[in-house]
Amino acid sequence: NVLIFSMHRFSYCCGFCFPILLLLGATCVVLAILVPILGTRLTRSQVSERVTLLPGHPTFDQFCNPTLPLWKSIYFFNITNPQEFQDGQMPIVEVKGPYSYREKRTKFVKDISSDGTKLTYTQQRIFHFDAADSAAGLSENDVICTINLPLVGTIAQIENFFPNASSVLKQFVADFFLEQFAPISIYTQLYTCHHATELVWNYTDPLVQLLYSNIVLKFLHKTLPQPYIQIQLNNSVNDTQHSIIYTGSDDIERIGQYIQWNGVTRLGIWPLEDANYINGTEGLFFHPYVTEDEVLQVFLQDTVRSFDITYVGRVDHLGLNALRFELPNTTFESAFTRSENAKWSSWCPDGLIYLGVTQDPVVPIFGSKPHFMDGDPSLRWNIVGIDPDPGVNRSHYDTCVDVEPTTGVNIQVQNILQLNIQLNRTSLFPQMKNLIQETTYFPIMYISEHAELTEDFKSFLEDHGLREIQTAYIIEWFAVALFSLMALVFFVISLVSCVWFVQLRKLQDNETTPVVPSTIQN
Numbered sequence: 001n002v003l004i005f006s007m008h009r010f011s012y013c014c015g016f017c018f019p020i021l022l023l024l025g026a027t028c029v030v031l032a033i034l035v036p037i038l039g040t041r042l043t044r045s046q047v048s049e050r051v052t053l054l055p056g057h058p059t060f061d062q063f064c065n066p067t068l069p070l071w072k073s074i075y076f077f078n079i080t081n082p083q084e085f086q087d088g089q090m091p092i093v094e095v096k097g098p099y100s101y102r103e104k105r106t107k108f109v110k111d112i113s114s115d116g117t118k119l120t121y122t123q124q125r126i127f128h129f130d131a132a133d134s135a136a137g138l139s140e141n142d143v144i145c146t147i148n149l150p151l152v153g154t155i156a157q158i159e160n161f162f163p164n165a166s167s168v169l170k171q172f173v174a175d176f177f178l179e180q181f182a183p184i185s186i187y188t189q190l191y192t193c194h195h196a197t198e199l200v201w202n203y204t205d206p207l208v209q210l211l212y213s214n215i216v217l218k219f220l221h222k223t224l225p226q227p228y229i230q231i232q233l234n235n236s237v238n239d240t241q242h243s244i245i246y247t248g249s250d251d252i253e254r255i256g257q258y259i260q261w262n263g264v265t266r267l268g269i270w271p272l273e274d275a276n277y278i279n280g281t282e283g284l285f286f287h288p289y290v291t292e293d294e295v296l297q298v299f300l301q302d303t304v305r306s307f308d309i310t311y312v313g314r315v316d317h318l319g320l321n322a323l324r325f326e327l328p329n330t331t332f333e334s335a336f337t338r339s340e341n342a343k344w345s346s347w348c349p350d351g352l353i354y355l356g357v358t359q360d361p362v363v364p365i366f367g368s369k370p371h372f373m374d375g376d377p378s379l380r381w382n383i384v385g386i387d388p389d390p391g392v393n394r395s396h397y398d399t400c401v402d403v404e405p406t407t408g409v410n411i412q413v414q415n416i417l418q419l420n421i422q423l424n425r426t427s428l429f430p431q432m433k434n435l436i437q438e439t440t441y442f443p444i445m446y447i448s449e450h451a452e453l454t455e456d457f458k459s460f461l462e463d464h465g466l467r468e469i470q471t472a473y474i475i476e477w478f479a480v481a482l483f484s485l486m487a488l489v490f491f492v493i494s495l496v497s498c499v500w501f502v503q504l505r506k507l508q509d510n511e512t513t514p515v516v517p518s519t520i521q522n
Helices: 002-051 058-064 082-086 149-161 167-180 196-200 208-214 217-221 339-344 390-397 453-513
Strands: 070-079 093-112 116-129 141-145 191-195 243-246 258-260 296-301 305-317 322-326 365-370 401-403 408-425 439-451
Touching: 002 058, 002 453, 058 093, 070 196, 082 191, 093 196, 093 439, 141 149, 141 196, 141 439, 149 208, 149 408, 191 196, 296 401, 305 401, 305 408, 322 408, 408 453
Parallel strands: 070 141
Antiparallel strands: 070 093, 070 439, 093 116, 116 243, 141 191, 243 258, 296 305, 305 322, 322 401, 365 408, 401 408, 408 439
16 A cells, blocks of 8 residues: 555656656757847847947947058069060069058048938058068169050050051051150150159159140040059048948948948949949958858959959968958959950950059059969960969969958958059050060069958957957857756656656556456366
């Protein structure tokens, strides 16, 4: 009787505990599901609040005065046999660089819309030569010999002025030019030699000065914008040319994206309408919570066009994990190979992008990867000194952006582009009638704009939310693991209780079943 009573009580406990344990297990499962959902929403809300481009937010200060060190490094293709090249021999070049410049970038906020969704600003970029970061023995006063851009540009303008004209008419125009600007036009060479700093920024040229002041060109509305060659801008800010971007306060996915750049909402220089849209950010930051399957957009002011960049892998910098995005090879495919690139006027060999319309006046300038990497092999023919296998140095020659995915901030950037000028052999001008090839895309320089993560910038990110976010993630997943473990324990115990309950019920039934005595045969 005592055994039966004990079995009854134990059976009762098992039956009573089973649904409670099952309920507790189910509750833990629900909590394990809800914790990451609610935690992610809360964390995303906090991140969005921190990165919004409004005064008082840490990202706003970084936007106005970036503390991530920015550099511009220049590598020249110095022609060592310029006269022989002009006379018909194969050109020989040597790469000289890097000539490194430290960049100080400052944005001046002019206005924030009343609803806080749009920010208007101007920008100033100042560059200082850094001998320590440049290659040993290099100086801004080094003499570099390169292609005479004003002469080649002028010849291209003359040939394109009457594109369908007969050779006789073109020769007449060429002779008129040579006569108008003699003796400068006669004695001007296909090459020019200047100090490195002049070729990086700007230099005076006698042909340009004459063209700038010529009465005939003014009558034809073909005057030059300035009486000197402007390669890049330094220490320049124009308060009349405003840029407008989204602050992200209403939609964090649009943070930093251009609405207007340099006073325009549409570029108007490319042949197709969708190429003239100003899409993307300036490339120093994107929206938070960037994912691997995204295609990010960057608008680069030096090329005056937008680019797509795609995910290629994960990298680590000073312990911070980042997603690496690069320009896809389709960017540099010819319009003959990829019809979509016709909107950029890329009617050229594979490996080049057309940049001529970004110049005023238009000059046959083309961009590429350094040493024509991933381009048509013919681009490297007949130029001695070009790296025959640039793919070996791919990590140094590819444009890449490393994005810290939680904040969307770039912690390492390498924007690299080689500038080349198209040289067409022509009998109209003595400087170009003996060129070794019918058409040569001659390399001038390649420019690397880069930023590298420092301990100070890493500390800034961690002190302004990244450490808290990482801690929240750890707590969040610890809670998920704990609730999952508790759910497993409760389910196991409830299962054991259920099994015991069934077994005890069977035993009870056996104990209480009356024994029927067998019939005694007499």
